[in-house]
Amino acid sequence: MLKVANSVINASQIATPITLPGDVTLSTGNLVIGTSGKGIDFTATSSGSGTMTSELLADYEEGTWTPVVAGLSTAGTYELLSFSATYTKIGRQVTLIAYVGLAAVITGGGAGILTITGLPFAKLNSPYPIGQVLFDGVDWTAGANLCCSFGTVSVSSTIMFEQTNDNAAASTVQITGVSASDYIFFTISYWA
Numbered sequence: 001m002l003k004v005a006n007s008v009i010n011a012s013q014i015a016t017p018i019t020l021p022g023d024v025t026l027s028t029g030n031l032v033i034g035t036s037g038k039g040i041d042f043t044a045t046s047s048g049s050g051t052m053t054s055e056l057l058a059d060y061e062e063g064t065w066t067p068v069v070a071g072l073s074t075a076g077t078y079e080l081l082s083f084s085a086t087y088t089k090i091g092r093q094v095t096l097i098a099y100v101g102l103a104a105v106i107t108g109g110g111a112g113i114l115t116i117t118g119l120p121f122a123k124l125n126s127p128y129p130i131g132q133v134l135f136d137g138v139d140w141t142a143g144a145n146l147c148c149s150f151g152t153v154s155v156s157s158t159i160m161f162e163q164t165n166d167n168a169a170a171s172t173v174q175i176t177g178v179s180a181s182d183y184i185f186f187t188i189s190y191w192a
Helices: none
Strands: 002-004 007-009 060-064 068-071 080-090 093-102 114-117 130-136 145-150 159-165 168-172 183-191
Touching: 145 183, 159 183
Parallel strands: none
Antiparallel strands: 002 007, 060 080, 068 114, 080 093, 093 183, 114 159, 130 145, 130 183, 145 159, 159 168
């Protein structure tokens, strides 16, 4: 049964689609979307001055994931002392918030760009997202500004770390700058 305002509607009275005369209140339980790709449709709202491509909220998810520190050319082995890695996915936008603490003794052996893999969702081909990062102990160029981005502009599940340099091209942070007991804190949002 469905209760709308002060009326009770039995299943035999429900047609598809359902049009209700007022607000719907769920006093217990959840509104469950039973088909993938379906959700809450906001087409009655104004699209503003931009070019609207969708007004369907079809996904929401929260969870944790396990980050893996690696070199891009040669992964190596970078044991973790601790980490906290969460994600929130609203529609196709994914936001990651994480910290990674390396163990007091690490095997190492990686080569190339410092990366983090193990993301819960691969990034879409575009746009090219950039997030914030804080290094504690990691060796990087003094005076540069740090950011995290994806390893390629195409579909990717690999975050890399870049440094922006005054009056010079951006450069990447190398895995050789990571050592035991270093910490990496970052957040990034992207489309999956």
